Amino acid sequence: MKQLHWIINVFKKIQLRRKITLKDIARELEVSISTVSKALKNSEEIGRDTKEKVQAFAKLYNYKPNNIAVSLKNKHTKNIGVVVPDIVHYFFTTVFRGIEKYANSKGYNVIACISDGSFHKEVISMEMLANGSIDGFIMALSSETQLKGDYNHLKEVTNQGIPLVLFDSITEEVQCDKVVINDEQVAFQAVEKMIKSGKKRIALFSSGSFYTVNKNRENGYRKALINNGLGVDENLILELPHDENMDSIDSFLEANKIDAILAVNEIMAIHAMSIVRKMGLRIPEDISFIGFTNGLLSQYAVPRLTSIAQHGDRMGEVAAEMLIDRVETEYDEEQVEVFRTEVIDAAIIERESTIN
Numbered sequence: 001m002k003q004l005h006w007i008i009n010v011f012k013k014i015q016l017r018r019k020i021t022l023k024d025i026a027r028e029l030e031v032s033i034s035t036v037s038k039a040l041k042n043s044e045e046i047g048r049d050t051k052e053k054v055q056a057f058a059k060l061y062n063y064k065p066n067n068i069a070v071s072l073k074n075k076h077t078k079n080i081g082v083v084v085p086d087i088v089h090y091f092f093t094t095v096f097r098g099i100e101k102y103a104n105s106k107g108y109n110v111i112a113c114i115s116d117g118s119f120h121k122e123v124i125s126m127e128m129l130a131n132g133s134i135d136g137f138i139m140a141l142s143s144e145t146q147l148k149g150d151y152n153h154l155k156e157v158t159n160q161g162i163p164l165v166l167f168d169s170i171t172e173e174v175q176c177d178k179v180v181i182n183d184e185q186v187a188f189q190a191v192e193k194m195i196k197s198g199k200k201r202i203a204l205f206s207s208g209s210f211y212t213v214n215k216n217r218e219n220g221y222r223k224a225l226i227n228n229g230l231g232v233d234e235n236l237i238l239e240l241p242h243d244e245n246m247d248s249i250d251s252f253l254e255a256n257k258i259d260a261i262l263a264v265n266e267i268m269a270i271h272a273m274s275i276v277r278k279m280g281l282r283i284p285e286d287i288s289f290i291g292f293t294n295g296l297l298s299q300y301a302v303p304r305l306t307s308i309a310q311h312g313d314r315m316g317e318v319a320a321e322m323l324i325d326r327v328e329t330e331y332d333e334e335q336v337e338v339f340r341t342e343v344i345d346a347a348i349i350e351r352e353s354t355i356n
Contacts, residue, residue, distance in 0.1 A: 080109070081121060081138070081139075095313070098318075108135075138167065138323055139165075165319045167315055169211060180341065183217050201258045221243055253275055261290075269290070270301050287332055292310065308347070308349075
């Protein structure tokens with residue numbers, strides 16, 4: 001009875017969790033994770049009172065061993081789930097190609113799902129694949145997920161012991177491995193290049209600062225202007241939430257006197273270039289352009305677009321390597337996992353849309 005009363009008191013003091021782990025039990029009972037693990041296995045190394053306390057607590061909170069993690073240790077599906085916002089953008093195509101190349105070389109297959117920028121589709125895709133179909137996830141977050149700031153579906157996956165690697169569009173709220181490029185630094189370099197060529201009224205075309213990549217690129221844009229004594233004119237920052245809605249670019253260019261544009265993707269840059277040419281302005285003499293993503297559009301535009309190469313192939317290879325390393329590393333629930341973020345250096349590919 002005394003043991004039961006103690007458990008009831010603990011129950012009243014803490015909030016009931018949706019899923020409890022060995023670490024949670026150890027913290028609440030003020031014992032080591034190893035002690036909890038051994039007590040649940042009825043080990044003779046643990047005293048009777050401690051075993052009864054741990055087992056009663058685990059039963060009360062409906063603790064269940066991480067069966068998914070155990071299965072990952074003992075058996076692999078040899079499948080990787082990849083979830084991306086879209087496959088139209090050249091960047092995501094190259095990332096997928098890099099993932100598949102490395103995964104195939106290690107004997108893994110790749111299952112791809114497109115979230116189409118939708119939080120709901122992203123969640124459904126992960127739920128569908130997390131039923132034992134795959135060994136782990138590689139994904140870039142959808143725009144709606146970042147806008148909502150809701151990452152519970154990602155945390156549930158990692159809590160189940162399924163490895164996750166985020167790339168490009170990431171969040172620091174989820175503990176997992178990540179792959180990004182040096183967005184802030186390369187945006188700084190791009191703007192500084194324009195300044196050194198004599199440009200002073202430099203605009204930024206963004207698809208929303210709630211994107212982690214866009215926020216970092218904006219930070220680089222701002223720092224370059226400030227460091228070179230130009231200051232930031234907020235009127236020269238244009239946010240276009242959806243790439244297909246380009247109507248506001250026309251009015252922006254008519255209303256603002258600018259001599260250079262940094263765009264967070266090549267679609268925005270090339271659309272603006274076509275408008276500028278219709279206005280009778282010269283590229284790059286009157287207005288220079290630099291756009292992120294060194295895709296086919298950039299290479300065949302007239303004039304050809306100076307681009308920031310994000311090295312999607314390399315990013316995909318690194319993400320796949322990180323994930324497969326996680327999958328093939330023996331799972332130990334007592335082990336403290338250390339996650340890392342790999343930063344890939346982007347490069348500016350100079351073409352005719354800027355003054356060399």
